[in-house]
Amino acid sequence: MHVEETTDCLLSLPAAGVTGFKPWNPASAGFFVTSDPPGSQLGSGGGTAHVLHQAWQASPARQTGGFEAWLEASRKLIVHGSGQSRRLPAYAAEGKPLLPLPLLPARAGQAPDQRLIDFQLDAYSRILRHAPASYRVMITCGDVLLTNPAFTPAFPDADVLIVGIRSTPDEGSRHGVLFCRNAATGALDFFLQKPPPEKTRVLSDSHAFYLDTGVWLLSARAVSVLVRTCGWSSETQTYAGGAPSHYELFDRFGLALGASPVAPDPQISALSAAVLPLPAGRFFHFGTSRSIISSAVELAQASERAHAVGLGSAEAHEHCLSMNADLRVPLTGANRLLWIENAVIPADWTLRDRHVLTGIPANTWALDLPSGVCLDCIGLRAEAGVCLRVYGFDDPFRGALTDPATRWMERSFADWLKARGLSCQQAGLAPDIDIQDAPLFPRLAADDPRCGPLLAWMTALSPTPDSASLRLWLDAPRVSASDLLCRADTAARGAARSDAVDAVLAGQPAQAWQKRCLSLDLEAVARRVEGAPAAALPPPLEAQGSNVSELAAVHDVALRDRLTSAVARPNRAAGRLRDLLVAKLAVAPVSPRRAAGEDQIVWGRAPARLDFAGGWTDTPPYCLEHGGRVVNLAVNLNGQPPVQAFARVCEKPCLVIRSIDLGVGEVIETTEDLLAEERLGSGFGIARAAFRLAGFDPAFNASGRGAPLAQFLRDTFGGGIELTLLAAIPKGSGLGTSSILAATLLGTLGDLAGLHWNEQDLFTRTLALEQILTSGGGWQDQVGGMVGGLKQIESAPGLQQKPVIRWLPTSMLDAAIADKRFQLYYTGLTRVAHNILGEIVKGLFLNDAERIRTIEAIGLNADFAAEALQRNDWPVFVEAIRRSWLLNRMLDTGTNPAEVQAIIDRVSPWLAATKLTGAGGGGYMLLLTDTPEQGARLRRELLDNPPNGRARFVDVSISHSGLEITRS
Incomplete structure (x- = not known):
């Protein structure tokens, strides 16, 4: 059998991101965090070797065993995020995996301060947890999110397994492409980097092809080959030269894989390789200023609505995203492609399009930003003030300063200098230096009144002469993008972001808070409120009147009860949901009338239920919000249906209940007796509830039945009822006995009392019965027993659950x-x-x-x-x-x-x-x-x-x- 293992999460970040790394939720506390050596260019293969080596060196296991033994002790999930992030400056210092993401609609359980890494960890853990034990290391890219709304297929056995998705030849020309001669086995034939579309089309006649998602799973043997290729010696347990050599995983290692590798290597080509295709997989890129917006919006749209929570439809349509921000500028149709995060944007700013605005403190700058200009404000460790980093939305941030093709703020850097009457020499810049290494960003105090004019002068397309701003830019301490990768105070930025999250949370209007109650991880919210004195909740939804989502109100009550920590307090959320469900089930009152002769016995019997997969998805409140999916089987045990009920009319006007398996019985003579016990496990609680729903309780009787129970039985129904139960299954069996017994009793009583209930009627009333008993169970048990055979059962979201049954071959x-x-x-x-x-x-x-x-x-x-x-x-x-x-x-x-x-x-x-x-x-x-x-x-x-x-x-x-x- 597959053995469950722990997984170590290894995260590589820029040096500044490592220094300022702080767990933002309990899951993030489990990361080992490191960065590439200063000034190194290790490549994806060398970077993988480095992360593994650093994690091993920091592990207590190093004292008791070698690297290879440590590798076998647990699985490793590597997320690479230590690149220079030239095309996404806003999050270069923190690292792209720590990119904040907006709340998505129709997705529950989101942290109020969620990051890209949260989504990555969830997506990749779903794959890794089911992988055979031979796969020891999973390698992933920190600026990519792979989603898969379907199940993970069965795994092929290989040394190197690459997760692939279907794509087009044109898309493949920008990525690695995996070619398989036999799609059924998934065996890799060869790997190509960015093949021309024409070549892929020709090869598609003989091969299935998949886009390389950058998600690779390696066996211990494959890891050994990779680290040895990077200079590792298992004898000395060190790298030649003290660190891994530069090596590319995708451009070199991958090309040597497969049955027919395009660049064979004796060691690498001897490894078996295969593809794990995800038919429903989707690939989201977060590596550029443009792509973080488009990918976030696509994620929101994939959640079945066209805009992210908290944004108006016009904003979402134009791809405008604001989070953890105080945005006071009204947005119009002219605003598009905006990303505003952890920022204060006063009403006197003028925004256009293609802006990324991050880390901006409270200010009086009154900026008028040209299209395509972005601004990031970030401090330096142990230094006062903030760096004013301005850049262009699509700047590649690469090239020598004197090269006309080198761009800053979407224009030639040389033209920027010329427009301000400057030369590289006057600006103190080496002409041949790469713009990434050029000290362009001045550091000033955030409340310095000169910040606004300086930023206006730096960003203007045609600046008016401003000698003060010119002199300020020349004289102020300036840093480069490369400097910020090491010196940025990411801890201070994280603290400011946390304060912004708290402020946004507390200031939610009722309509927005309803949506967030359905999407936020309220347990994380509770921990946040408990741990931060400044954190607070909006007013309770109960106080908002009738114009409140019913389910949102249930979640809101649960959160507030969680924060009171009152042990003796009843579960108000469960009670509110129970009342809501009973009302929505709309159990129509009935008029029971004797429909069996005095010598007749009505016999009901039902099989047990074996659940194979999907159990818990049918349970409220989950199924009400997400729907349910279950596969189960109806079975007889030892040759007979294990759940049975016998009902007959008796002369005495009372309700008699007996249990064959328990060997006990009781007599009910008054309505008060019938309503006395409603708890699950109270002996005959299920039978009592079944009698109630069959109309022997005035609340469920069509006439309202004012007469005492005995009088109603004698004068209206036509006698009493003897009900005998048999559950030939031990208590706590896990076979759905209580729900199946409830359905069997309702069916038996319905037949005896002439109620003419069909399958859907029984299903609805069984759900109501369970809510009356406060069991809170789902629907799969009664469906599993009421309906024979092997079934796939699904329900759509909604308060009225109506499962759809599809029979499977047996x-x-x-x-x-x-x-x-x-x-x-x-x-x-x-x-x-x-x-x-x-x-x-x-x-x-x-x-x-x-x-x-x-x-x-x-x-x-x-x-x-x-x-x-x-x-x-x-x-x-x-x-x-x-x-x-x-x-x-x-x-x-x-x-x-x-x-x-x-x-x-x-x-x-x-x-x-x-x-x-x-x-x-x-x-x-x-x-x-x-x-x-x-x-x-x-x-x-x-x-x-x-x-x-x-x-x-x-x-x-x-x-x-x-x-x-x-x-x-």
Whole structure:
């Protein structure tokens, strides 16, 4: 079986970014951060070798073992972000991975101070977590985000695995392109860098081709080859010359890969290489001033709305993004391609188009910015004042100062000097110096009244003579873009940004706060408010009246309850959602009338539910906001439907409830008795709630029924009712027993009382029943038991959940059950799902990012499992079960207690995949093997050595009938 491992996140940044690095959320605290050696140009391959070496040297493991042993101890996820960032000056010092991103619509669990690295870590962890253990290192680019709204395909086995996406020959001419002769296996034939479109079109006749996303997974063998190529000696555990040599991963290493490499190398070409194609993958670039805007807007549009949260539609249409900012200038249709972040823009500024404005303090500068001019203000460590960095929106920031092609503020630098009557010599600039190294940016106190005139003089297309500003620019301390990579005070910038985030958060108007309640990670907001005295929340949504999103109000209540830390306070969010759902379910009152003869018995029976993938996506509030996706199977146990109910009319006007499996019973004679218990687990709580929904509670009776219960039974219904239950499944089994029992009872009572409920009626009332019982469960259990067969079940977002069922073929499972590759085992351990559910749902009310992202992945795995079943692909179905088990454990650490792990360990030599059914923690366990022989050996082991006196195998067969209601 695949072994779950920890992953070390290794982040390379510019030197200034490393110095000022500060965790902005709990996840970021787990990074190892380093930068390339000063003045070095290591390339992507040498940079990878350097990051690994630095992380190993900083690790305690260095004292007990070598580099190779450290590499095997955990996986490494590398994010490269230490380049010069010439085309994105605003974030050059901090590093492109730390680029702030605006809140996206329709995406829950976003941090109020989220960065590009947060999205990268989520996207790449989704891939790495399911990769075979042989892949030790994942390499990614810090200015790229790869998204994949679908499941990650099954992994090919190779030394080098490159993640690819479908693209066009024209797009491929600007990137690396992967060519595979056999798309089914993914084996790489060769790799080309920026091939001409014509060449790719010709090769496409014989090859499938994919765009290289820059996401590479390497085995230990491949890492060894890479670091040796960069000068590593495993004997001395050092690099020749003390540091890795310059080496390009994409331009040299990649060209030597594949069955037919274009630049063979004896060591590299001996490595096996393959492509992992992501059919739904998308590639977003954040490497330039232009691309950060276009990519952020495209991400927002991918979230199903045309504009980012907090921006008007006109602004979004023109690609204007403002975050963590005090923007007082009204934007118009003339403003387009704006990025304003961590900045104060007073009303007396004039903005046009193509501006990136960052780090700007409160000011009285009254700037009139020409089109395409950008401004960044950043301090230097241990030095007063801020550097006024002005540049052009599309400046490449490359070239000698005297070269006419070298541009600054989108015009020739030579022309800029000439327009101000200056020469390089007068400006103190070496003529042949690269503009990146030229000291152009003056440092002044932020409140210096000369800042405004100086900036106006620097940015003007045709400056008027201003000797004071000229002299100030010549005399002020000036720094270069290269200087800022080392000397910028990124810690101070981070602190200013944090204050801006707090100010924006506290100042949210009600309409904007509603949207943010649906999109923000409210647990992160709570931690922020608790940890920062200046942080505060907007007024509660409850005080805003009726014009408030119902679900937003639920989240808002959950956040405020979280901050009160009142242990005794009831879960107001859960109660509010429960009331909302019961109202929205619109359970129509009914008029129960006796519809069975005095000698007739109505018999309801239903199978159990085995969940394969997608569980938790069907649970409110998640399914209400994101929809649900589940794959489950209806099964009989030991040859019979395990959930049964028997109902008959009796002479005495009362309700009698008996349980065969519990051996207890009770008599209900008054309405007060019927309403006395509503809690799940209160003996006959489910049966009581079923009677209520069947119209024996005045609240659900069409006439309002003012008469006492006994009188209603005698005079209107036509007698009392005896209801006998049987749940031939141990408590806490994980087979959906309580929900299936609820549906079975409702179906049985509906038939007895002539209510003529159809499948959708039963489904709606079962959901209402569970809300009455405060269990808060989802819909997959009742659908899994009510509807027979193997099913893929989906629901759309909305308060009224209406699952759509698609049946899947069962032939593969029938065969696997018959030859013992698929077995069901009762562990003898129990755990109540209601308790697990409560803790996870609390996190969902708070949009806790970790839980939200995990449940998103669980939903994608349902699609993965369904495809495997449709294709009759047993190995991929085994992988889907393996992924389900991993994701369930990520969601709730109590899913796999030590007693369960002991069972797994005992049969691990033969086990291909396993998972506990339902919420886990005990109950039933799916045991899957690759071969019938392994299944037999596994079965013999547990039969000979049971973990406890209750543990046992259970014969399972697929139920194609689902819930059945018949009469004697």
